[in-house]
Amino acid sequence: MCGKIAAMVNIDDIADRGPRALADGETLATGRRTWQWLDAPQMPHGWDAGYLCDTSGDALLCGDLFTQGGADTPPLTESDILGPSEDFRKGMDYYSHTRNAPALMEKLAATEPRLLACMHGSAWAGDGGALLRALGRELEESEAG
Incomplete structure (x- = not known):
């Protein structure tokens, strides 16, 4: 399962x-559960990026948005x-x-998840x-600064 762009640019070629x-x-x-796909191109870094959210509001599978390298939690x-993750x-x-970062972050935030399932x-x-x-505010400040 993936977004349409990911299917087109790579999954069709590499999957069994x-x-x-x-x-x-x-x-x-x-x-x-029912999952909803949300396109989020370039957020954070791939034009095929997107996220799955549980439509009940329980969870958002948020990929690399909150990568915590070496965190001891x-x-x-x-x-x-x-x-x-900002560090x-x-x-x-x-x-x-x-x-498009502000609009994409609001799109994801509007799902109001109670659990953010981070990839890293x-x-x-x-x-x-x-x-x-x-x-989203951190990203806007980074761009402005």
Whole structure:
């Protein structure tokens, strides 16, 4: 399962079988949960980027948005992940600097997840919408500064 652009540019070529490509906003029921695909090109760094959110508001699979390199936290935390992820981002500057960052962050924040499932680092429980908006503000400040 992936977004339409990812299917077109790489998954069709490397996967053992054809992917289930989802359009922006499309949902897919997997049993107890229904997931929605949200296109987010260049956020943080690939034009095929996108995210899956549980339509119940339980979770957002947020990929590299809150990468916490070397953080010594438990697998699930309610402590600060924005600070460590910003330290990591600023040290490596792996974000794309897209001018669409504010709108894309608001699109993700509007899902109001209670769990942010990070690809690199601890998952985070709390007001995910607020934390995503805080990341959006950090990105805007980085661009302005």
